Amino acid sequence: xxxxxxxxxxxxxxxxxxxxxxxxxxxxxxxxxxxxxxxxxxxxxxxxxxxxxxxxxxxxxxxxxxxxxxxxxxxxxxxxxxxxxxxxxxxxxxxxxxxxxxxxxxxxxxxxxxxxxxxxxxxxxxxxxxxxxxxxxxxxxxxxxxxxxxxxxxxxxxxxxxxxxxxxxxxxxxxxxxxxxxxxxxxxxxxxxxxxxxxxxxxxx
Amino acid sequence: xxxxxxxxxxxxxxxxxxxxxxxxxxxxxxxxxxxxxxxxxxxxxxxxxxxxxxxxxxxxxxxxxxxxxxxxxxxxxxxxxxxxxxxxxxxxxxxxxxxxxxxxxxxxxxxxxxxxxxxxxxxxxxxxxxxxxxxxxxxxxxxxxxxxx
Numbered sequence: 001x002x003x004x005x006x007x008x009x010x011x012x013x014x015x016x017x018x019x020x021x022x023x024x025x026x027x028x029x030x031x032x033x034x035x036x037x038x039x040x041x042x043x044x045x046x047x048x049x050x051x052x053x054x055x056x057x058x059x060x061x062x063x064x065x066x067x068x069x070x071x072x073x074x075x076x077x078x079x080x081x082x083x084x085x086x087x088x089x090x091x092x093x094x095x096x097x098x099x100x101x102x103x104x105x106x107x108x109x110x111x112x113x114x115x116x117x118x119x120x121x122x123x124x125x126x127x128x129x130x131x132x133x134x135x136x137x138x139x140x141x142x143x144x145x146x147x148x149x150x151x152x153x154x155x156x157x158x159x160x161x162x163x164x165x166x167x168x169x170x171x172x173x174x175x176x177x178x179x180x181x182x183x184x185x186x187x188x189x190x191x192x193x194x195x196x197x198x199x200x201x202x203x204x205x
Numbered sequence: 206x207x208x209x210x211x212x213x214x215x216x217x218x219x220x221x222x223x224x225x226x227x228x229x230x231x232x233x234x235x236x237x238x239x240x241x242x243x244x245x246x247x248x249x250x251x252x253x254x255x256x257x258x259x260x261x262x263x264x265x266x267x268x269x270x271x272x273x274x275x276x277x278x279x280x281x282x283x284x285x286x287x288x289x290x291x292x293x294x295x296x297x298x299x300x301x302x303x304x305x306x307x308x309x310x311x312x313x314x315x316x317x318x319x320x321x322x323x324x325x326x327x328x329x330x331x332x333x334x335x336x337x338x339x340x341x342x343x344x345x346x347x348x349x350x351x352x353x354x
Contacts, residue, residue, distance in 0.1 A: 077242040080312075081277055082285050084241045085305045088346035120242075127241045152282040162313070166286030169279070186285060186306045190346065 031199050035182050036192040038170075043179035046070065047148035051109065051135040054122035059135055061107065061145070062178070069104045069201045070174040074146060074154065076112035076165045077124050082186050084128075086171055091128040093193045100194075103176075103201045106132045111142050111154035111167050150180075175203035229255020230295070230333050235340035237324065238305075238348040240315045245269075247310035247326060247340065248348055252300040260331040261293040261301070268324050270314030277306050287311070292331075305348050318342045 032039060046062045053059040061072070071090065075083035087108065094101035108125060110116040113136050116124075121134035137145065146153045151168035158164055171184040173196070181200060184193075235249035253259060264272050275287045285306075293308065295301045303309055310326070318324065322342040327335050 078244055080238065080240070080242070080244040080246040081275070081287060081305055081309050084238055084345035085348060087241075088238075088344050089349075092344070092346045124241055127239075152280070152284045155284075155286075157286055157288075164287050166278070166280065166284045168283055169285035170283050183283075185283065187349075189349070 031202060032181055035196050035199055037173065037182035037184045037188065037196050039182050040180050043175075043181050044150065046174045046178045046180065047145070047150070049141070049145040049148045051137040051141055051145055052118065054118045054125070054134040054136075056118055059133070061135075065105045065107065065174070066178065067176050069176055069197065069203075071104060071106045072109070072149060072172040072174070073107070073170075074109045074111050074149075074151060074168050076110055076154075076167065077116045077120060078112065079165070079167075082169055086184075086186065086188075087125070087128045087132070089188065089190050089193060090171075091132075093190050093197065094129060097194065097197075100197045100201060101129075101131070104197060107135060108132055109135045109142065109145060111146070112156075112165050113137065113139060113142065173200055175200050177203050179203075229253050229257070229297070230259060230330065230336065232328065232336065232338050235326070235338050236348055237312070237318065237340055237342045238345035239320045239342050240312075240318055241345065243314055245312045245315045245318065246275075246305070246348065247312060248303040248305065249338065249340070250300060250302050251295055251328075253295045253297055256297050257332060258294065258296045259333055261295060261328060262291075262331050263329040264310045264326055265329065266312065266324060266326040268316045268318065269312035273311045273313065275309050275311045277309070279306075295330075320344055 048062040050058055050060045073086060090106060110121050116136060118136055121136060125132040125134045143153050149172060154165050154167040156163045157166055169186045172180055173182045175181050182196065230251055230253050232249050232251045237245055237247045266272060274290045274293060276290050278286045278288055293301055320342055323339055325337055325339050327337050329335055
């Protein structure tokens with residue numbers, strides 16, 4: 001079998017590479033194929049809901065985070081297992097990549113309004129990253145926010161002061177285009193966050 | 206005459222089991238996530254290389270008001286929660302892994318702990334008895350166990 005000379009092969013490789021780059025550049029959704037989170041095949045729009053931030057100011061989620069890579073997570077402060085691990089993972093990725101940190105809004109919604117005051121939510125989040133945004137609201141407002149975000153509503157379990165809260169375990173990621181491209185169930189590794197946040201940040205708004 | 210003999214045999218059995226248990230159970234990877242609220246979680250791996258099963262019936266420590274064994278639940282709809290469990294079985298030859306998203310020891314009303322602190326917890330085994338374990342306080346991100354956290 002005759003061997004082709006190396007020069008044409010090199011040119012062909014260059015041509016293929018160029019085409020791939022052009023295609024990848026045009027269609028943002030090609031890059032999302034490399035996401036390691038749970039990819040949403042038909043990305044859904046960022047929900048609209050209004051809650052109260054840790055300064056006591058109204059916070060309209062869709063407009064406040066418009067054009068920004070946004071991570072939305074529902075949890076509660078007494079949660080020792082899932083919530084701190086999710087938030088600490090993201091905070092450590094931010095520590096290593098300040099540019100991604102600057103481009104990303106992390107919005108934590110407490111679904112335990114009876115126990116978690118805005119000041120306590122602020123103190124909790126500051127242990128991870130002082131830029132993380134904390135929200136709370138009335139139970140009715142929180143139910144509406146969870147429904148709008150497409151997650152199951154949190155449920156209190158147990159009696160007395162030591163009740164626990166069953167809540168959505170996944171972090172919801174919205175690209176700068178305002179669409180939910182992927183979700184991150186519990187167990188995501190920092191390397192996966194680093195990979196995916198870089199891709200998501202590059203989705204044109 | 207039979208009763209004292211039976212009692213002796215039982216006592217000896219308990220003693221022997223106790224010895225085997227304490228020799229057979231090896232606790233590694235003990236870690237506590239630095240508390241970010243009133244509670245913190247303790248994780249570890251316990252392997253039973255002995256010939257007898259054992260049961261973890263409790264954990265105690267001076268740094269928490271209350272200590273409970275918890276199991277994290279995973280709903281079909283993506284919700285997660287936690288439920289207290291009364292004990293954790295550790296069959297002979299097997300390994301019991303406590304890790305985020307699975308089983309944890311919940312330290313309730315825990316003292317303020319910082320990363321790098323070392324605390325002592327006592328594991329209470331049904332057969333092996335009390336076992337003191339020294340554990341380090343780490344970032345919650347580093348409680349995930351193997352891998353890059």
